[in-house]
Amino acid sequence: xxxxxxxxxxxxxxxxxxxxxxxxxxxxxxxxxxxxxxxxxxxxxxxxxxxxxxxxxxxxxxxxxxxxxxxxxxxxxxxxx
Amino acid sequence: xxxxxxxxxxxxxxxxxxxxxxxxxxxxxxxxxxxxxxxxxxxxxxxxxxxxxxxxxxxxxxxxxxxxxxxxxxxxxxxxxxxxxxxxxxxxxxxxxxxxxxxxxxxxxxxxxxxxxxxxxxxxxxxxxxxxxxxxxx
Numbered sequence: 001x002x003x004x005x006x007x008x009x010x011x012x013x014x015x016x017x018x019x020x021x022x023x024x025x026x027x028x029x030x031x032x033x034x035x036x037x038x039x040x041x042x043x044x045x046x047x048x049x050x051x052x053x054x055x056x057x058x059x060x061x062x063x064x065x066x067x068x069x070x071x072x073x074x075x076x077x078x079x080x081x
Numbered sequence: 082x083x084x085x086x087x088x089x090x091x092x093x094x095x096x097x098x099x100x101x102x103x104x105x106x107x108x109x110x111x112x113x114x115x116x117x118x119x120x121x122x123x124x125x126x127x128x129x130x131x132x133x134x135x136x137x138x139x140x141x142x143x144x145x146x147x148x149x150x151x152x153x154x155x156x157x158x159x160x161x162x163x164x165x166x167x168x169x170x171x172x173x174x175x176x177x178x179x180x181x182x183x184x185x186x187x188x189x190x191x192x193x194x195x196x197x198x199x200x201x202x203x204x205x206x207x208x209x210x211x212x213x214x215x216x217x218x219x
Contacts, residue, residue, distance in 0.1 A: 080200035
């Protein structure tokens with residue numbers, strides 16, 4: 001098993017009512033699988049929200065296997081300016 | 082050269098610079114908070130950042146802009162936290178030899194900022210309700 005921290009912002013924070021989630025996952029879980037878990041936990045609140053994935057504060061273009069201690073953020077459309 | 086600041090509080094503007102003998106253009110952009118978000122009146126926006134990554138992405142974007150458009154310098158300040166209607170949330174100054182590359186750089190920089198820098202807005206409605214803004218213009 002591995003432990004990961006999920007940072008929550010904007011609509012993700014709104015969906016869970018928390019700044020971060022700490023999850024224990026099966027070893028070998030990928031970022032894509034984690035996204036599916038998160039969407040399921042949100043019970044429909046993120047169904048229409050597109051999410052990019054940042055792993056340890058960097059955008060990643062493809063799915064990656066998670067490691068123990070990783071920090072993951074599912075980034076809703078950004079809105080700076 | 083680039084200079085990036087993410088500030089929690091009112092923005093102090095960069096001062097204009099009359100000592101630049103190679104720059105024919107000094108462009109200033111100030112983004113303000115509008116009184117309405119998706120048709121509803123608001124009292125303020127609250128900007129939220131992914132601390133660390135927002136500064137890293139904004140710095141990278143500034144450096145990319147300087148290289149892509151051959152401008153000389155780009156300075157940027159972005160506010161986080163509560164920003165009342167009418168106040169400045171984004172302040173950008175670009176110095177370049179000619180106006181065209183400066184104007185093109187400004188447009189591209191702000192468009193890219195709205196695509197890749199992890200900063201979000203929460204709308205504070207007149208009744209005090211706080212909801213994630215749905216506004217994400219490119």
